[in-house]
Ligand code: AHM
């Protein structure tokens with residue numbers, strides 16, 4: 320089929336045909352997520368008009384209460400997803416605990432976890448931000464409400480993961496375990512169109528992406544890796560290039576297409592940062608599933624991210640993710656197997 324006319328909807332349907340017992344639940348779920356993404360995208364694009372329309376927490380010229388964009392994105396995701404009858408529970412980085420499906424709505428066989436607007440502190444300065452999502456099959460039997468057990472699954476059990484990046488254009492990138500595919504929103508007719516089929520991350524990249532202001536708080540292994548990455552050794556392509564936006568979806572997306580490594584290690588700046596900042600279920604797992612499907616790697620320095628058994632919804636994890644060789648080199652430093 321001509322690439323130009325491959326819309327997200329058609330693509331999902333074709334992917335679902337690969338599974339003879341598929342019920343169409345998946346198509347419905349991803350369609351709901353794509354609709355939420357279009358609504359959020361529209362509002363993110365309008366965010367620069369806050370000075371005209373009124374800032375969050377105030378009233379706009381029409382006397383209406385303004386909502387913070389990340390809270391708004393959370394509500395749009397929940398409203399788009401709860402009514403479809405395909406989910407038995409949800410969880411969002413923007414809310415504590417399991418989000419139940421209302422009583423009058425049938426409970427489906429999937430759960431969805433999401434970060435509705437990651438990097439939202441960047442909205443004010445017009446930096447790309449994103450929505451990240453992750454879908455699992457429920458593990459509890461029956462068709463009753465889902466439980467925490469359904470949500471606390473290791474990442475290798477994901478059946479779908481993706482993100483939407485609100486950047487110079489809006490893109491939705493997703494995997495169902497058969498490669499990674501990227502769709503760009505054509506604003507003229509409001510459709511996501513296949514623009515990046517079967518994305519593969521280069522095996523080795525030139526970019527390292529980390530918040531170096533935490534350098535003094537890192538373990539020696541992380542320090543040694545970053546020292547290695549920036550040392551000038553032209554024969555093996557170093558120094559690597561430093562690029563850090565501070566918006567996970569944007570940093571990850573660039574590295575996925577160009578190759579490289581993103582690190583958010585733990586540090587000792589304060590006791591709650593031992594495991595870094597990023598959340599296993601809402602940020603690390605979906606990105607790890609995507610990067611592996613693209614031929615890359617994701618680790619906490621010692622373990623494959625997708626093998627970690629979560630114990631709580633808000634669990635944090637160090638994240639080292641990107642091109643396979645780059646992540647493997649970083650792991651060697653972090654594990655103390657090499658120091659230069
Ligand atoms: P958020 O979920 O509160 O938006 O925070 C997550 C963001 C990521 O997008 C980004 O990688 C990280 O925080 C940046 O943190 P830092 O400013 O510590 O480098």
Ligand code: MG
Nearest residue numbers: 412434437438
């Ligand atoms: Mg986040």
